[in-house]
Amino acid sequence: MKYRVMMAALLAIIASPVCAAKLSGAPQILDANTIEIAQTRIRLSGIEAPETDQICLDTHGQKWACGVAARDALINYSNGRIWDCQTAGVDKYGRFLGSCFVEGQDVNAWMVSSGWALSSGPSAHVYLINEVVASNAFAGLWSGAFITPWDWRRRNKSTIIVGASSVPNKAQELLLGSALLSDPPSPDCVIKGTVDGNGERTYHSPGQISYGQIDMTKKPAERWFCSENEAEAMGWHRAAR
Structure with a gap:
């Protein structure tokens, strides 16, 4: 109720x-x-x-x-x-x-x-x-x-x-x-977005420890973003590290 x-x-x-x-x-x-x-x-x-x-x-x-x-x-x-x-x-x-x-x-x-x-x-x-x-x-x-x-x-x-x-x-x-998004769509769009098993949407920016560990051809890799503001507008949150 x-x-x-x-x-x-x-x-x-x-x-x-x-x-x-x-x-x-x-x-x-x-x-x-x-x-x-x-x-x-x-x-x-x-x-x-x-x-x-x-x-x-x-x-x-x-x-x-x-x-x-x-x-x-x-x-x-x-x-x-x-x-x-x-x-x-x-x-x-x-x-x-x-x-x-x-x-x-x-x-x-x-x-x-x-x-x-x-x-x-x-x-x-x-x-x-x-x-x-x-x-x-x-x-x-x-x-x-x-x-x-x-x-x-x-x-x-x-x-x-x-x-x-x-x-x-x-x-x-x-x-x-499956490898369509292995590279960013533009040199300016290099932020990686991932979705975990609980549906948590997280974005990873260059320089973060987690960034280099993400293979964009495999799950949980999901999509590229061009800015942190864009990612947050779509419901993603910045990775802790």
Whole structure:
């Protein structure tokens, strides 16, 4: 009974108007899904962009760091301008869920129509037409082949690879191989994330004793991060040593 009361209270807090707010400012871009304004982390709602360590195939069937490219596209689009965000609710990592605008343009919609994110979640229909536009224009991720961001983390041999045009024959080998993330997706993304048997998420930075002991081709190795702030925004905690 006590557990049920606590859960009901938590849900009431999440659904309350307190979680709804307006924030304005020039954001720090943590990844293509997440920004930070005035020390408040906001997860762009209604869309799903690749995480910074996701790898895709380009128009020539070669591997490229599409997650880093998506993040950098958002950084370039922002270009130091002021964002106006309306938040409503929080996700499981404690990030506020928000719709954001720059000079009146819907950032969430821009990410999808530019091909750097897919329409997703309960409000997926809101950005579906933007996704069709991006697909038809072979924009961003649609210029080659890729795994949908929500399938990337749990990918296996049966994971479907999509693209606006034909998917290369070697796509399965290139995007589903166990050694895919043996090297960081970018020289700037060298933080290692691990998940232990209890589900504890820990990140390890260069210079820590544990860092060199982690083989990213084997469990519990999980993913690469580009910054400690990004790792913490995704629910990881710094390793003790």
